[in-house]
Amino acid sequence: MDEFRFDGRVAIVTGAGSNPGLGRSYALLLSSRGAKVVVNDLGAGPDGRGQIGPGAEAVVDEIRSAGGEAVGDGHSVAERDGARAIVDTALDTWGRIDIVINNAGIAPFAAFDEITDRDIERVIGVHLMGHIWMCRAAWPHMAAQNYGRFVNVSSSAAWVGLPTQSIYAAGKLGVVGLTRSLAAEGAQHGIKANVISPYADTLALRTMLASANSEHNQASGQTPEVVAPVAAWLAHEGCTVTGKVLQAAGGAVSEAYLVHGAETEPNPQLLPLRILRDRDRGAASIAMFISAAGMSGVNLFLTYYLQQSLGYSPVETGLAFLPVVAAVMIASTLATSVLTPRFGPKPVVPIGMALAAAGLVRLTTLEIDSTCTTHVLPPLLVFGAGLGLVMAPSMSAATFGIDPADAGVGSASVNTMQQVGGSIGTALLSTLAASAATDYLAGKTPTPDVMAQSALESYSTAYWWSAAFFAVGAIVCGLLFRRGAPEHDPDAAPTVHM
Numbered sequence: 001m002d003e004f005r006f007d008g009r010v011a012i013v014t015g016a017g018s019n020p021g022l023g024r025s026y027a028l029l030l031s032s033r034g035a036k037v038v039v040n041d042l043g044a045g046p047d048g049r050g051q052i053g054p055g056a057e058a059v060v061d062e063i064r065s066a067g068g069e070a071v072g073d074g075h076s077v078a079e080r081d082g083a084r085a086i087v088d089t090a091l092d093t094w095g096r097i098d099i100v101i102n103n104a105g106i107a108p109f110a111a112f113d114e115i116t117d118r119d120i121e122r123v124i125g126v127h128l129m130g131h132i133w134m135c136r137a138a139w140p141h142m143a144a145q146n147y148g149r150f151v152n153v154s155s156s157a158a159w160v161g162l163p164t165q166s167i168y169a170a171g172k173l174g175v176v177g178l179t180r181s182l183a184a185e186g187a188q189h190g191i192k193a194n195v196i197s198p199y200a201d202t203l204a205l206r207t208m209l210a211s212a213n214s215e216h217n218q219a220s221g222q223t224p225e226v227v228a229p230v231a232a233w234l235a236h237e238g239c240t241v242t243g244k245v246l247q248a249a250g251g252a253v254s255e256a257y258l259v260h261g262a263e264t265e266p267n268p269q270l271l272p273l274r275i276l277r278d279r280d281r282g283a284a285s286i287a288m289f290i291s292a293a294g295m296s297g298v299n300l301f302l303t304y305y306l307q308q309s310l311g312y313s314p315v316e317t318g319l320a321f322l323p324v325v326a327a328v329m330i331a332s333t334l335a336t337s338v339l340t341p342r343f344g345p346k347p348v349v350p351i352g353m354a355l356a357a358a359g360l361v362r363l364t365t366l367e368i369d370s371t372c373t374t375h376v377l378p379p380l381l382v383f384g385a386g387l388g389l390v391m392a393p394s395m396s397a398a399t400f401g402i403d404p405a406d407a408g409v410g411s412a413s414v415n416t417m418q419q420v421g422g423s424i425g426t427a428l429l430s431t432l433a434a435s436a437a438t439d440y441l442a443g444k445t446p447t448p449d450v451m452a453q454s455a456l457e458s459y460s461t462a463y464w465w466s467a468a469f470f471a472v473g474a475i476v477c478g479l480l481f482r483r484g485a486p487e488h489d490p491d492a493a494p495t496v497h498m
Contacts, residue, residue, distance in 0.1 A: 007037035015104030017041025017056040023103035025224035032067035040073040077130035087137040099235045101151040109446040112166040119412035127171030143189040150193040151234045163437040183243030192242035194234045199249035200224040222250040283480035284397035289417040292426030301462040324384035331388025345393040346481035352389025353474035359383030360467035364460045384400040433458035
């Protein structure tokens with residue numbers, strides 16, 4: 001494969017003075033491939049105050065020492081005239097501007113009702129308005145030459161929400177809307193605009209989080225250097241996409257989407273009510289909905305706990321969940337081949353719900369120094385066994401004895417209940433967990449230890465609510481399912497087994 005080059009291109013990278021830092025890595029990579037770079041940085045701390053890092057000139061020296069061309073700039077992106085001055089630096093030095101990477105940012109920690117008006121203005125000024133002013137300053141020059149690349153920077157905080165970062169998240173999601181509109185407008189001018197949502201061990205993170213977090217990031221390869229190629233590709237003339245949002249961390253790249261469902265006229269025949277009027281099928285659908293909602297507490301928040309509290313890598317986290325898969329498979333096989341044919345779903349599913357709830361309740365006792373083998377694995381196995389007893393009989397009961405003409409709709413309703421339950425569970429538990437963390441942080445100084453404990457509070461809250469989902473499910477399913485094993489109808493559609 002030919003090496004991507006930027007010979008003859010002029011790039012501006014804002015917020016590029018920290019070491020280690022994402023902006024610095026972008027600037028170094030572009031310059032090593034032939035680009036002339038304006039290195040912009042104010043040298044401010046991650047909350048926008050004080051001074052950290054060597055600043056823009058140190059990065060300029062690195063580039064020049066390696067044989068590249070670069071100039072430093074100390075103007076603020078948060079001001080219209082400052083953004084124009086940054087672009088003028090490129091024009092006055094090299095006569096053109098081809099690439100803008102809007103990396104500058106600040107992130108003061110503060111609860112929504114405690115952050116000062118001035119800090120709100122500063123955060124929005126740097127993140128959202130900084131992007132607007134920089135893109136606006138460079139736009140006419142790019143349009144005139146019928147070529148340009150904007151690489152705007154967002155954050156996962158804009159998608160999942162983080163306590164004490166509400167204004168930051170608002171600004172970062174605003175960047176996504178801005179970029180998609182610029183991509184649409186820029187198509188006729190040869191301008192492409194995309195968003196990168198990076199995560200890496202940077203100087204800013206090191207000043208905000210505990211040292212163990214930095215050590216984990218480095219050990220798992222989450223460094224700025226492995227993110228830089230993604231930004232460079234988006235900035236290259238060979239980039240084939242525009243209006244996209246790419247998440248990059250530790251060498252992994254994924255695309256984030258904003259989804260809008262198209263409206264359709266309601267059709268009552270899409271889901272004939274006779275399917276759900278049957279008690280067993282109705283109970284099975286409810287069981288699938290509740291189990292999918294409750295699973296969010298484990299899938300999402302236990303992953304957070306393993307990676308952020310215990311310092312597991314993504315691979316180690318995946319391996320930690322393997323015993324759960326085994327427990328689900330064993331319990332599912334036992335339920336479908338032995339228990340349900342003999343006793344029916346009425347006792348089996350509620351018992352599974354109760355086991356899942358018990359496992360989740362045990363997870364609420366986890367501490368920052370808990371171990372996976374001793375404290376996480378046992379409740380996970382109990383949860384997995386319970387889940388297997390719930391899902392296999394429920395999926396079978398949801399389609400058992402159904403009319404062949406309704407078989408497709410019946411199967412689809414099972415999948416729909418799972419998807420809807422999972423979506424609602426994720427959204428609800430995320431909201432409750434974020435509220436718990438915010439409540440814990442109220443009136444406290446956000447030190448690394450306090451932040452770690454607030455995260456643990458949010459996880460415990462999610463586990464408690466997930467356990468409550470399963471407890472309610474045990475009662476509802478115990479009331480709705482018929483007694484005894486279901487009788488097979490030879491004219492019915494084949495039963496679906498998991």
